[in-house]
Amino acid sequence: MARSQGAELALLLLGGFQSMVDDVHGELAHRGHEGVRASHEFALRAIDEGADTASELGRRLSVSKQGAAKTITALEKLGYLRREPDSLDARLKRLRVTDRGHDMMALGASLFDEVRERWAAQMGPGQLASLEAHLARLVAHRPSSVDAAARLNEDLGETT
Amino acid sequence: MARSQGAELALLLLGGFQSMVDDVHGELAHRGHEGVRASHEFALRAIDEGADTASELGRRLSVSKQGAAKTITALEKLGYLRREPDSLDARLKRLRVTDRGHDMMALGASLFDEVRERWAAQMGPGQLASLEAHLARLVAHRPSSVDAAARLNEDLGETT
DNA sequence: TATGAATCGACAACGGGGTTGTCTACTCCG
């Protein structure tokens, strides 16, 4: 059985992700954004794109609202967002990304893009594009766990 | 800035990994191997390939030996390995993969390979092979965090 | 041969990132 090619592929995908994230966060730390984690990046992006309450963020990230709240607490401590009461709905705490938060997002985005550019240079832009297209189809095309969990949440109403 | 293509690529890689792992572990659970986690699979493989002590496993996986020990404890509880004293060196506990452990590894490997086959069918075997080759180069070719940490461990002697 | 350095594994405490369950406050609809 030597080694499972399938298992190795999985490891390569994970390794690729970690490689990118390590590069980006190492550089982020050098530029005044220490303590940033991968989840912070992506959560902040989702918030800025409209998921501006804890519950909504949880839905977007397919995570419980309590889980999302923990990330939000971390982001607030790091100074990347503020929690403000909503004027119309007193249940809500509206999330607003701070200037520092936007700085970090912009920097993170450009660093990620740099890494991607390096990859494109090594493997050729066409190859990279087709890799992305395939991955997107393969990942989107699964009715499995994550999406199933998301659907479950919607179907069952609130558990919490 | 719309969305960072680089960040999306990272997410795709992570999603690809999770997609594979979810598929495999869902099926593993259906076949009598509930409770298996991604880390268990890969750790058991490393052990079977020769990393048969906690410290050595830690080195192979680039984690602390305490971290490796926790995985080992979990694997032992699940019945996938046994810890036996070494006859020559009383400090060591030799790790031996049980029959059930070999079953799980074989099943996991074939499930991973199945997923990979499906991917190959969708994107074409040549495309997949070149994706793997590129990823392997990109991941191996970084003198960064993980390997750096591994080297640090060797250089500094034992911290623990 | 005795001793000091290195290594092994175990244990405790902690942090990050998740989970579930419970709770109160609030909105919204009939």
Place this chain on the structure above:
DNA sequence: CGGAGTAGACAACCCCGTTGTCGATTCATA
């Protein structure tokens, strides 16, 4: 008005990893 649904906070827990410390053992060497 009252009940159903939703928001967020809090507690307790799990997993996986970390560092630091420890006693036991081996090994090198003076």
